[in-house]
Amino acid sequence: MGHVTARRRVTHLAGEQVSARQETLAVEEPLEIRLNGAPITVTMRTPGSDFELAQGFLLTEGIIARREDVQAIRYCDGRGDDGANSYNVLDVTLAPGVEVPDLDVTRNFYTTSSCGVCGKASLDAVRVISRHAPGDDPVTVAAAALRAMPDRLRDAQKVFAATGGLHAAALFEADGTMLAVREDIGRHNAVDKVIGRALERGRVPLSGAVLLVSGRASFELTQKALMAGVPVLAAVSAPSSLAVSLAEESGITLVAFLREDSMNVYSRADRVR
Numbered sequence: 001m002g003h004v005t006a007r008r009r010v011t012h013l014a015g016e017q018v019s020a021r022q023e024t025l026a027v028e029e030p031l032e033i034r035l036n037g038a039p040i041t042v043t044m045r046t047p048g049s050d051f052e053l054a055q056g057f058l059l060t061e062g063i064i065a066r067r068e069d070v071q072a073i074r075y076c077d078g079r080g081d082d083g084a085n086s087y088n089v090l091d092v093t094l095a096p097g098v099e100v101p102d103l104d105v106t107r108n109f110y111t112t113s114s115c116g117v118c119g120k121a122s123l124d125a126v127r128v129i130s131r132h133a134p135g136d137d138p139v140t141v142a143a144a145a146l147r148a149m150p151d152r153l154r155d156a157q158k159v160f161a162a163t164g165g166l167h168a169a170a171l172f173e174a175d176g177t178m179l180a181v182r183e184d185i186g187r188h189n190a191v192d193k194v195i196g197r198a199l200e201r202g203r204v205p206l207s208g209a210v211l212l213v214s215g216r217a218s219f220e221l222t223q224k225a226l227m228a229g230v231p232v233l234a235a236v237s238a239p240s241s242l243a244v245s246l247a248e249e250s251g252i253t254l255v256a257f258l259r260e261d262s263m264n265v266y267s268r269a270d271r272v273r
Contacts, residue, residue, distance in 0.1 A: 003027055004048050004159055026165035028185045033057065034076070034091040035100055045189045046159070046166060047087065049182055050075075052196030053189055054090050059199055060192060060224040063101055064094070065131050067199050071095045132205040132229030135251015139208040139231050140271050145176040147260050149212050150236050156181040157214070168214040169194045171206065174232075179209070187215050188224070195228045205229025212236075217256050222246045232271060234258050239266055 010023045032042045033054050045053060051073050058064045076089035094100060153170045160166045160183060167187035171179040171194050182193035191213065198204050210232040211225050217235035219242040225233045226246065233247065234255040244266045247254035253268035265272050 004046055005163060024162045026159060026163040026185050029086075030088055032089045034089065035063070036093055037091060038100070040101075043189060044186060046183065046185045049193045049197070050087070050090055052182070052193045052200065053184075054092055054196065055199050056192030056194070056196030056224075056228075058092065059195060059204065060227040061101075062129070062227065064098065066204065067202065069095050069098045130226045130229070130250070132227070133251070134205075134226060134229050134231040135268075137207055137229075137231035137251075139174050140273050141174045141210060141232055141253075142176075143263070143272055145172075145174070146210070146234060146255060146258060146263060146272065148176060149210065149234065150258055151260070152176075152178055153181065153212055153214060157183055159183050160214075166190075170212045171198060172210040172212060174208050174210060179203075187213060187218075188220055190214075191221055191224050195224060198228065207231070210234055212258075216240065217243045217254060219243050219246055222250075222252065222254065225252055226250045234263075 004027055005024050006027050007022050008025055009020060012019050012021055027046055028044055029047055030042050031045050031050060031053065033040055054073060055070060064070060070092060072093040074091055075087050076091050149172055153168055156170065157166065157168045160168060166183040166185055167190050168181060168183045169190040170181040173179060180194045180197045182190050184190040184193060198206055206228050209230055211230045212234045213221055214236055216237040217233060217239040219240055222233060222243040223246060232253040236258050237256065239254060239256040244254060247267040251268060253271040254266040255263050256266060257264045
């Protein structure tokens with residue numbers, strides 16, 4: 001398995017002072033995901049929880065619906081310059097009867113660590129139909145529980161504390177119980193990892209859950225929440241207009257600018273008490 005962090009020598013300038021020192025950086029490496037041996041996507045990610053990442057990606061792309069749709073996952077024999085396995089190629093074998101999507105231009109795409117949606121051929125290609133209806137979820141969440149979640153997420157971001165260079169996503173129960181936290185250099189990867197973990201534990205659809213992201217709430221992250229059946233999506237930063245539109249259409253409660261003393265609720269405010 002690849003390393004999560006790497007050490008690099010830097011020249012540090014502070015006023016008139018110049019010094020050399022070692023810095024800890026977040027690792028960014030490509031992960032190619034294959035379906036039954038055929039490449040479907042390449043994403044730039046921080047190594048770790050790769051099986052969860054693959055399953056979360058396949059779920060939020062509408063390719064699988066449950067853990068039983070995956071027969072096997074294994075690392076392929078990708079080799080680095082030193083001849084060692086790079087652990088940067090995953091092959092997912094779908095269960096018999098699960099349809100493999102057409103690998104056309106709308107499905108076979110490259111994902112950067114900063115944006116997943118921008119790699120798709122068109123916006124229509126990502127408007128997949130969810131098998132779940134989070135708008136029907138009767139859950140409510142106390143405002144106090146929501147306000148406490150960002151601090152709990154930051155406390156759990158161990159690699160971010162060392163590097164300052166990772167996004168994070170966390171799943172909470174409505175009462176504030178933390179279910180999972182994952183970090184990644186790509187915000188969409190962090191979300192796929194926590195959703196993949198939930199999938200492995202039979203927790204999809206994520207009824208009654210809150211998905212918290214450390215950055216902004218984009219259309220893509222809102223779509224991932226929809227595909228996993230998440231009724232409440234919260235972000236510490238701003239939402240996009242398209243994210244708000246999708247949340248309104250799907251009945252997701254979208255909370256952004258989440259702080260210790262305030263928040264903005266852009267859709268389904270009736271769930272926040």
